[in-house]
Amino acid sequence: MKNISKKILCLFLILFTLITSSTSFANSPVKFADAGWDSIKFHNALCGLILENVFDYTYTEVPGGSSILHEGIKKGEIQINMETWTDNINGYYQDLDAGKLVELGSNFDDNRQGIYVPRYVIEGDRERGIKALAPNLKTVEDLSQYSHIFKDEDDPSKGRLLGATPGWDVDKILLKKYEHYDLDKNYVYFRSGSQSAHDATITSAYEKGEPILTYYWEPTWLMGKYDFVLLEDKPYEETKYQNGETSFPSVNVTISVSNDFYNDENNKDVIEFLKLYKTSSKLTSLALSHMQDTGEDYEQTALWFISENPDLIKSWLGTKNYEKLISSLNSKNKGSNNFFREFPFKLNINYDNIDETVRDFSIRHDKFFGAIRNGLKNLVSLIENILTFIPWLVFIILVFLVGYKSSKKISTGLLYGCLLLLIGSLGLWNLMIETLSIVIASVVISLLLGFPLGILISSNELANKITRPILDCLQTMPVFVYLIPALLFFGLGKAPAVIATTIYAIVPIIRLTNHGIREIDYEIVEASESFGASFIQTLINVKIPQALPTIMEGVNQTIMMAMSMVVTTSMIGATGLGMEVLVSVNRIEIGRGIISGGAVVILAILLDRMTQGIIRKTGDDNNG
Amino acid sequence: MDNILEVKNLYKLYGANKSAALKLSKQGMTKDEIYRKTKVTMALNNINLDVKKGEILVIIGLSGSGKSTLLRMFNKLNVPSSGKIIFQDKDIARLNKNGLRDFRKNNIAMVFQNFGLMDHKNVLKNISYGLEIKGLNSKLAEEKSLAMMKMVGLDGLENESINSLSGGMKQRVGIARGLATDPEILLMDEPFSALDPLVRRDMQFELISLQENLETTIIFITHDIDEAFKLGDRVAILKDGELIQLDTPANISKNPANEYVEDFIGNADKSKVITVRDIMIRPNSVVRLKDSPIHALNIMKENAVSSAYVLGPKLKFQGVITLDDALKASRLNLSIEEVLIKDVALADLDSTVHEIMDMSVESPYPIAVIDKSKELKGIVSKVHILTSIK
Structure with missing residues (x-):
């Protein structure tokens, strides 16, 4: 056996050298x-x-x-x-x-850009059974009357204008236009965070026949595929355009x-x-x-x-x-293809079918996803309200106390308090609260789902076998892949951000709960059983307390994973520190990037050290 | 004595094709043949034994002999492949979930080799664990546990953390926890093998005295033949999943069932099996407390010894009088009682030779053997001890 595999290896090596030596490397x-x-x-x-x-x-x-x-x-x-x-x-x-x-x-200079609405919003679509909601909507100025049509998901009293990708120059001009036309009174200027998120939002709204108000540009496949109307604006004037008062020129x-x-x-x-x-x-x-x-x-x-x-x-x-x-x-x-150097077969997978299926699914179950979206939104705003309710000074004192209690050192508590003070004094306090509320919501959901699941797979081999590959997938799948379905099913903003973060951050708590329970000295479990304890009694009295240090490690990891999603989820419109980072990356603004990125790091370190401190405490309590 | 447990035709098999293996075994095929045919390992092969109420039954065997498997079947931590374990007319192997839990709560407890203690609870909470599971209210459980702690010599340590205890102390907690629920049967799975030899000897001694007070039936696993012979009222020897011999230590020593048993107990220290009763002789040099010193001198002279054993009423042993003291007493006209040496080495009828060995070296005269009512039964000299363990 060994000989044969050696020979095959040799053969491959020879083949490889032949092929590579026969390839002439062109200029780079x-x-x-x-x-x-x-x-x-x-x-x-x-x-x-x-x-x-x-x-x-x-x-x-x-x-x-x-x-x-x-x-x-x-x-x-x-x-x-x-x-x-x-x-x-x-x-x-x-x-x-x-x-x-x-x-x-x-290359071309006859392009258009501006604020678009689907044609069915103005004219209706009899085939799809869509009524004309805004038959008199023609110009950007008219929009102020129609804010109730383009309802913002997070703030239903206002309309939503989907702006440009943060960091694009046009974003600034759009904002000025938004103010110039007094749209700020009854509209929210919403940044989708990334181009793909923007596209997906438009697509899913269009497929559902929902009204949507968005900045967009041509030439694009999206404008080619869907029937959108560019809202009229005052004729282009170079000086006034910069203030958002006129229509966009064609960009060269x-x-x-x-x-x-x-x-x-x-x-x-x-x-x-x-x-x-x-x-x-x-x-x-x-x-x-x-x-x-x-x-x-x-x-x-x-x-x-x-x-x-x-x-x-x-x-x-x-x-x-x-x-x-x-x-x-x-x-x-x-010329025939070189069989060895070019892959000869190709499966024709139609990505469109996958897209369509997912999209259809999201449309058909919109009510269900809508309910989840609302629940998540409420959870995030509840947490945000609580965090905002706490005065900043009290907040800092609380962090100081946690730092002090968990490390038993005043200096540590002071350091933590100062770091938090730094975030506040950089003017990032409110953004931090927003970020924190998404992170906390995701962590809470991850723990609520992950902990029982971890317990289940620790005691059930079948569940373990089923769950393991899924967890592997969740952990290695590039995080961006979660964003699109989260977006399709839950729209833009904080709700899909919580979903995407939860999917990513739930893995460690499941894994470490399972691992912690499986690692327990089995004699202790048997001892409990030998006294006639039921499964639940053994679980509560023995397994969970014994596995607690490992489980707490999982909680810590889950928090850190959730923190690491902060920037990513800003690409689907989650506001907060992550959005600041994203904007500065898109604009190559190093200073802004370092400051906001630094705030993310500080927040992450604080969360990590404080949970670690609590873990150590539980560990000590166990042993002392 | 009544049987508390009856084990009938008990099998434990590992492998896929258990029923076929079982059939072959009942046809009388050997373990190896069965393995070759069916790839089924027979961890326990047709075990039959009774456990008597109040006894310490020691199950001994090398590792892999199936002794732990057998023990763990008594509380169904392992499930038998076939056969019955009868407790109060019920087959433990066929208890349902609730029946098993009730049985474990009320009738049986277990002590583990590595203690199986919960280090997130303090000593008291560990001991009261079984009581809490049983549903006792916490005050009663605490009282009971404190009493148990006193009994096993842990008083004052109730709030200690488990990790601060030494191995011996930990196993005391394990034993106290096991006994706290007043089980009729206590299973002990090599409870002392993780302890160092000195601590182990103490624990063995304490276990015996505990058991005498409580009358709990103990089934004890060990691989140490000395421990088995020391603790066991009866000893069951397992080899490769089969029960080879079940008898009292003395009988096993006298009549080993086969060469394997002989080899096995060959390692045993005979001094730990042979008791004083087997080697003592009747003393001739005996006087009464009310006798005169002169009489004592005469008795000593007759027997050519330098001391005499002094008995009181009802043959109760009182002490020893030496030649020198007897001479002194007759000269000064004292009674025997006034020169009597009361601080004398004593041995029980059932003490093993091993136990009195140190004593005999230190004692200037042969050791007196007495029974429970302090009646002098015999004496043991150094010579007797040496010849007995030769």
């Missing part, structure tokens, strides 16, 4: 900025395909937020940004004037490249090509809806685009290079 690939939305990925694919087939480059995409990618271009770590939304990037024009990057002309979406890339002689031809590269909002939207309809990927869509628009491509490349592109693409299509 060109890096495209991937800001995450569809149109930029489409343009990356199109441009990348041409670079590969005409100019013999390879390319990759670097994902990130638009501000981060802009920094990447400035530093030369990313070479090409196919969609530089010039007006939306903080400090773009200063950077351009300072010569930190090069603009190669416009340019192609920008890094200085290094621009100045490299070898890239001359590519630079020439990129200067000529120009599409339009309409062409891009067409490509995106083709992609949405056929389920093709970006590269396939780019191929389709090339075949559909030969003249356009020719105008970018010239006839000679165009023919090179076509022949290169054709030869690639004919």
